[in-house]
Amino acid sequence: MTRCCFIAAIVLLAINTTNAVAETSSEKSSAEQTPAHAQITDTSDNRIPQPSNTALTAYVWDFSRSIDNNYDDWPDNWQRKVGSRYPQYVKIGISPHDESVEQKGRHFDSEVIRYWPNLRQHFDSLPPLPPSFADLVSDRYLEVELDGGLAMVQSDKVKTSRVYQYRLSARVMTRNLVHDSARVEFVFIDEDGQQVEVHSTEPVSGATNWKELVINNVRAPNHATHMFVRLIVEGAEDGLEDIRGTVGFDDIRIEPFPQLQLITDEPLGVYEYGHGVVATAIVLGLPTGASKVHFQLFDVNGKKLASERADIATSIRERTITIDSIQMQSATDKESKQLLDMRFNWTLPRMRPGFYRVTAFLEGKHISSLSTETNVAVIEPLVDTRVPGCFGWTLPQGDKVPHGLGASGVITATENDSAAPSNDYIASRDLVNWLLQIGVDWVKFPCWVAPDDDHAASRIVDICTRLQDSEIQTVGMLDVPREDQIPLYDLRSRRDTVASEFFRDIRVWHPLLEPVMTRLTLKVRKWQLGADDDYSFLGRSRLRESISSISTGLQGYGQPLEIAICWPWTEPVLPKSETSWQAVCRSGTPELTSKEIDSYLELSRDTNYAGGPETWIVLNPAAKSHYERDSRILDMVLRMATVRKHRVQAAFVSNPHDPENGLLTSDSRPTMMLLPWRTTAQLIGSLRQVGSLRLRSKANNIVFAGQDRAVLMVWSETPCEEKIYLGDDVEAINVWGRTEDLEVETIENRHVQSIKIGRLPIFLVNVDPENLAFRMSVEVEQTQIDSMLGQAQPLDVSFANPTRDGLAGSLEIRAPEAWSFDEPSIEWELLGGHDTKTQFEVVLGNSAKVGDYELALNFEQQTVPPKRFTVYREITVGPVGLELRAATRILEGGQLQVEVEMLNHSRLPQSYDCILFPHSGRKYQRRFIQIEPGEVSRRDFYLPDAADLLGTTLLLRASEQDGHRILNYEIPVQR
Structure with missing residues (x-):
């Protein structure tokens, strides 16, 4: 009986496996572009009013037998890197998760093969060899056994499409790693095999159980035709590597999803007040069941202002081909210039200056969450005449400003990728105009290009010329050469990629920089050595002579250069006699508060006033993940205000695109921090902090003044209102750049403005500078x-x-x-x-x-x-040196207790005859108090049946003995 069951199980297994293979072969013949290891998910639905009967392909590498057809324990068509740091002896191969399960499967296979010839005589449909039970039950992964080297493995490439966005996921395991770490890269390449874009997961090290790493919402970049996965095991930054250790990779998936993009007709999302705003939702790879696109507009506080629905059934415009023909098509395939174009426009209602959020999502049956959003800033000029100030940006990537696509930047049926706009570089004219709009007055621009890269040098010269012509102070930044140029600088290790090491030997760097500097120094006079956080010159011996030598070498035959180096806040600046540089850029982590900046700048004030180097500082917003919005805005504005109190020539946001401490999103659209930065920079950037007013509301305030204008900044932790006259045409501008007229009242034949003050600062403009100065005096x-x-x-x-x-x-x-x-x-x-x-x-x-x-x-x-x-x-x-305090409380039985304390802060004893006068015809009470110097004396008064005294006021009259003082003190009656 047992033997019969065994034979029956073998037959069923073989028949099922054969049928599965036949079905797979049929699918492969109908879609030749689909790799054998890809999983197909059918998302068709004939109810959708457009041809969407498309199967979305999820590429899966699970290291099962289906991707190791030649049984060599290596995934088919995969490649590994071999070199000095990637030795061949590092063992990499497919291994089972559970060796015992695979062994049992192998034993079962050996039993099956004995009976197979006899079974085929009874069942003609059986294949010549039986299917492997071990392959079906054994779960495998790619294992890297470290042995003093690194590892890099990449999958076979598959075609990509800009129709979809992608999600990469992979499971990673590490054992006994000390120095090494493992990560996964998602790589896009062009038709020539050159890398176009790389996305990386977080690194995993130490001892980590199987952990899923994910990269979400990746869109194929321009010019990308294929994509692949790269598995990396790399050493520590200090060059140390593990001799022993294990890394595992499994269940690698690239999954396409429909794209819902939301763009506006201004790619960077900044609009002048009065200009219309058009939002466009672009749906690519439309999911089944979708019937409408729902737009919504929100203000800065999340309040919904407007909404609109667009009907997909009546709005889709399809051109000549179905989505089936482009599912595996590359966006750069010149033989196919036709793509599905589904756009839904919404003209937003007129918006006042401020920050806004626009969202779009799909509605319909069986629709999973597919939504997107973008930000819009509406601005207006905040000053009548622009006077360059001190606030600016460092642009670490130069004119490589990710900016998404405008309304004309989406590939349609008449466009091909060679004509599509680049998401990487922004035209120099557009870059400068954008910076002017945002209120940037200083720019640090990376200028380290290869000596033979004439195109890059010409582009930088053009940008710097436009910046200088627009009165934007430009600082050339020599931070790090292009990646392929670094080996030419004779560094000791990769850890030495800092300015002081690049400029270590003039015989090395001078020939490489001279062709570029000869052109750039004609346009740019100020230069910074190193990035904003590069303190590598700190502690260098003979620093004064070194910087002088570098300056002379960079100058060549051009104009004299002004050199800046970076210096941490925690280190005192050097006296003028020990410096040869013209500016020092102060920075540190974490960001300093306004009070800390004030203290540090006070410490270095003597050096600044003595003619030493100029002071620049790095001033980034506080971390997004650590503080809520209003706290970050208030902190940033107060630090910017502190800058205007001292002799600080420039203050930079070190990376506006930083997701934690920046002002922009990854595609260069405004975040909630941009407008507060712009408003503050434009209103006070060219003014000096000159003091403050004593307001009746006790609100905090700072007065900024220049030659012909003044600004009063007010804020309060507790909402309050101030009534004050500051001039005839005063207006209030909030941090979002919105101007409000102030309500004017007449009090005792005098006009006053009514100002509502809250936690976020308000800037009062058009104030009378003479009136402010007079008030402060x-x-x-x-x-x-x-x-x-x-x-x-x-x-x-x-x-x-x-x-x-x-x-x-x-x-x-x-x-x-x-x-x-x-x-x-x-x-x-x-x-x-x-x-x-x-x-x-x-x-x-x-x-x-x-x-x-x-x-x-x-x-x-x-x-x-x-x-x-x-x-x-x-x-x-009251008398100097005497403090009088009183308190009341109702005792049991309704008796009122009045406690009177006198504190004598003088050097002489004092005596007072105290009389308490209650109201309602009650008899007064009398106490005598004598207070010695530095002591406190207390007397109690008791009034019976005090219920009717609650809410009234008692009068305490204290007459000085042997003196002329009489103290009248009112005491409110409370429980």
Whole structure:
């Protein structure tokens, strides 16, 4: 019986396997382009109103027998790199996950082969050899056994299409790795086999169980015809490699998905206010069931502003061919210039200046999530006349600015790839115009090109010329040569790819740089050695002489150059006598706060003022993953404001495209940080921080001023409102670049603007610079006046005329009712640039209370027309050195306890006769308090049946013994 079952199992296995092979052969004959190891998933649905009966091909390398047809334990058509660092003796091959399972399968196969000839006599459909049971049950992977070398293996290439986006996934395992790491690369090549684009997973090291690595949403670049997977085991950056260790790769998949792209008619997403915005959704490889494209528009706070639906059934425009004919077609195949073109446009409603997010997603039956979004910034000029400031960008990739495709950049039936715009480089004119739009006033541009690369050198000369003509200060950056040029610089190791090593031997670098520098130094005078985080010159011996020698070598026969080097914040700058460079760029990780920047710049102030090198700094936004939006914006704006307090000639964002600390998305569209940076840079970039106002709302503020304009920046952790007069045409600009008119009120015959202040800064523009300077000059000399009731005391008010011309006017003090002045209003007259002190005599009446007061100083300047405004200053009434505190609470039984404390900060003892006057006809109570120097004395008052006293105010009158002071103190009754 057992033997019969065994034979039956063999027959069923053979028949099923034969049928499977036959079906696979049929599929292969109907689609010759599909590799034998690719998995086909049919996504057809005849209900969709366009020809979409397309099978999306997922390429899978699972290292099973299907990709090792010659039984050599090596995947068919795969290649390995062999060289000095990639020795042949490093064992790489297909291995089973479980050796015991494979052994049992082999044993089963050996039993089957004994009965196979007899079985074929009874079953004519059986193949000559039985299928391998071991191949069916054994799970295999690609294993790398390290032996003191590295490994690099790549798959066979498969065709790619720009119709789809791709997802690469792979499982990786590592054992006993100390120095080495493993990763997977997704590589696109052109028709000549040259690499066009490479995407890499994160590296895996140490001891790691099977882990899936994924690269999502990859689109085939222009000119790419094929793609493949590269498996890499590499050593540490310090050159150390593992002698022992194991790496495994398995289940490598390249999966295509339909593409839903969202673009706008401005590829970089920046629009001038008033220009229309058209968003276009491009659907490639349309999934089954899709019926509509749904657009939505959101503001910066996520509020939905508008939406629109486009009907796919009535909007699709198909040209001459179906998607079947392009499924495996390369976008650069010149024999096929026809692609499916499905576009859905939405003209967005008119938008005010600010940041916006546009989304698009597909609707329909059986639709999995397929959505996309893009950002749009609407801007307007923020200053009447552009004056170059100090804020700029470092462009590490130069004019290689990823910018996606505009509305005309999608391949259609009449376009081919040779005519398609490049996503890599941006035209020099467009680059400069874009930088001007965004408010960039300084640019660091990489200029290290090969000596024979005339095309790159000409392009850089053109860009630098346009930048300089547009008054954008340009700094040439010599950070690192092109990859293929690095071996020419005689470096000791790959770790030495830093500026100080490249410039180590003038005999090496001078011949390589001279052809380029001869052309560039005619246009660019400022040069930085190394990237913004390259501190390799720090600690170099004879640094002054070294930089001088490099400068002379770079200059050649051109104009004298200004050399900059990078210096960490944590290291003190060198005195002028030890420097030969003209600028030092300060930076560090993590980013410093505004207070820390202020402190470091204060430490180096003496060097700056003594004629030492200019100070540049790196000023990146805080990390996106660590802080929420408003905190990042406030932090960035405050640090930019701090820069304008010191002699900092330039402040750079080191990489605007950085996903953590940048201002742009990967395709150069605005993030939420771009507009706050632009607004701040344009409004204060050319101004100096000159102080602050004392506002009644206690809001934080900074005053910036230049020759003919001033800006007041205000913010507050707690929302508040300030009413103040700052000029006739004052406007408020928020960090998003939106201008708002301020509400004007009239208070006591004086106009004031009403300003609502929140956590994010507001910039008040068109303020009167003279008014701000006058307000900041006003001081009340006495911060405290004594509680000498009925006696005249001096009150001095000083102020200055900030203008060049003479100024006259009057000053009136508006004080509490119990205060009186012998002369409440005083006329004054001042020459330009002079100050004065005006003295008033104040008398406190019997009902005057001790405590803190706000004096309203009403100024009227005799101008045409007259200017009337009020400045507020605080003053304290009470004896110097004495502090009085009081508190109340209701005790059990309804009794009110009043606690009175007096603190004596003076050097003499003080004594007071204290009388507490309750309201409602209650009898007063009396206590005597004596306080020794430096001590605290407390007295309690008790009032019965105090329920009716809640919410009222008690009066405490303290008369100084053997003195003339009388302290009137109000005590609010609380529980």
